[in-house]
Amino acid sequence: MDRLHQIKAWLSVDEKASAYRWAGELAFIEQNLGAAQDFLLRSLNEKESAELRARVESIRSRLLGKKAAAPATPAPEKPVDDLGMSDEEKEIYARMIRSYDSQDFVSAIEDGVQLIQKFPGGKRASEASDRVLEIYLSLSSRTDEKYRHVRESVVKEMSKADGGRLARWANNAYARGNYIDALNLAEQSHQKLAGHPDSTKVLLLAGEAAVSCGEYNDAAKHFERLMKEHAGTPEAAEGMFRLGLLEYRRQKYPQATAYFERLLALSAGRDFEYRALYWQWRTQQKIDPARASAHAQKLVTKYPLSYYGLRAKGELNGGVIELGNKATPIKAELRLLESERLAWERLGVLLKAGWFKEAEKELDSLPEPQSNEERLIRAKFWAATLRYDMAIQIMNSVFESDPTLLQTSTLRIIFPDEYxxxxxxxxxxxxxxxxxxxxxxxxxxxxxxxxxxxxxxxxxxxxxxxxxxxxxx
Structure with missing residues (x-):
């Protein structure tokens, strides 16, 4: 929560409410009822929820030593929500809530999945999907042996849901580091999404999860299928790159370099070019060290300031990286219309005041720089607004058109000191x-x-x- 408070200004109301709710749920699991009540109240301050309000009242009653009476059915957020629901849907949903409140998580999951299967497009099915994920994540954080079988039963029940929801749950499991669960859920999702465009991303996820949990044969099978059945997609290009890494890890260097070479020849693999060049160089060092330096030189030439490019440059030069240190005076004559001149003046005022977002808008309104000198000036201003990504894009084009400008004096623009x-x-x-x-x-x-x-x-x-x-x- 301390980390979240540091970035609180960047969170939406829903994100803040969700973060406080998760903190409250975790505190409740640990039976720290005072902290649970505090965090849940903070969540309610951000976003009202009748269900959460009832939960807070229940916790407050327990803190006061009074056992809250369990309602026969959960109080809906709005009375009109139930008007279009069948009696069966209401009954299953109410049963799921009762099981959840009594911490009978397996029964709650069973009811949640049943609700999703029978009423897949309903609002309660969407709520059930969230509740199933919530239960799974709370169980996945528990390392006690007594919860292992419960977690296995929960994942087994989750596997009965539709492919789309399985894909979402698999992504969350992977993000939490639960790679075996992510692999099982992703494989089930892929089977159910066969022939659907969404199966591309799920197959890539299955391969990544298999690598992460050490199932290399399964990972290779998923990546090969991805390359064969989904050729030309960004996911297939990433699968090819990850398969090359997998073969490198398994010390199958000829196969690894073949995948990297294929990837470099693909237009869809452009996003992986610098990484493929780096690992092709590392693979060649294992196969033919005498030829490896040629691959390193390609990396240095095309990506001189990347981490991989600097690593290659350092190894080629015996561990020493030398860059020019010549002063680069920047002079440019700007021709601006009256509206552009006013935008330029506003830019200076906003930067001095520290209003960086507003300064970005003024920068966007200025005409595109035409010369390298103008580009260097524009890059400096983008860096001043803390948009180093924009400054880096401009500087890359400058260095590409005039490599002599690759000096430490200009590099300081895109290597910030404040961090x-x-x-x-x-x-x-x-x-x-x-x-x-x-x-x-x-x-x-x-x-x-x-x-x-x-x-x-x-x-x-x-x-x-x-x-x-x-x-x-």
Whole structure:
């Protein structure tokens, strides 16, 4: 919750209400009723919910030493919600709520899945889907042996739902690190979504989950099927890349390099180009070290400032990375219309006041820069608004058109100093130099605050978590 409070300003009302509710539910599981009541009340302050209000009253009664009477049926948020529902739907939903309140989670899951199967398009089915996921996530965080069989029973019941909901649950399980559950749910989802476009993403998820839980043969099978049946899609390109990594990990280097070469030849694999070049170089080091330097040079030439490019440059130069340090004076004559001149003046005022979002709008209204000098100026202003991702895009085009501008004086624009205290702390924990981490973050997220990993981690944590483990043997 401390981490959430640090980014509270960026959360929507629904997200804040959900975060406080989860904190309350976790506190309730630990039987810390005082904390549970506090967090649930905070959730209600963000967003009203009759169901949650009743739950708070129940907890308050227990705190006062009075046992709250269990209602025969749950109080609906709005009386009109039940008007179009059949008696059977009402009965199943009420039974699910009663089972949930009494912590009979397996029965609650059974009723929730039954509700989804019989009334798939109803509002209560949507609520049941959320409740099933909520129960699963609360159980998945418990490591006691007594909950293992309960969790297995819950996953078995969840597997009876439709493919779309299974895909959603599988993604959540994967994000929580429950890779075996994610694999089972994703495989079930793929079977039920056979012939549907959504099966592409589910098959990729199944392959990723299989890799994460060490089921390499299953992972290879899923990636190969993805490449065969969904060719030309971004997911198939990612599957090819991950299959190359898998073969590298299994020390099958000729097969690995073949996949990386195929990926580099695909237009759909452009997003994986720098990574494929890097791992092709590493694979060639295992197969033919004499030819590996040529692959490293390709990486340095095309992606000189990426983490992978700097690694290659350092190894080619005996561990030393040398960059030019010549001063680069920037002079440009700007021709602006009156409205553009006023936007330029407003930009300066807004930057001084620290109103960065408003400054972004003024930058967007200015004409596109035409020369490298104008692009350097524009990149500086984007960096001043903390939109380093925009500055990086502009600087990449500058360096591509004029490599002599690749100097430390210009590089400072896109390697920000304001994050160094946090980066230095992470560098100490991971054993990496701060400069490597800066390059890694720049490569993976462009210092965007809203960049997230598949596990919903934010930029720095996601970058470190994804890149720290060893890929190879």
């Amino acid at each position: 160094l205290p946090w980066i230095a702390r992470e560098a100490k924990n991971t054993g990496l130099a701060p400069q490597w981490i800066l390059s890694l973050i720049r490569q993976e997220s462009g210092f965007r605050h809203d960049a997230k990993s598949p596990g919903q981690c934010t930029w720095l944590n996601a970058t470190l978590a994804f890149n720290s483990p060893r890929i190879g043997p």
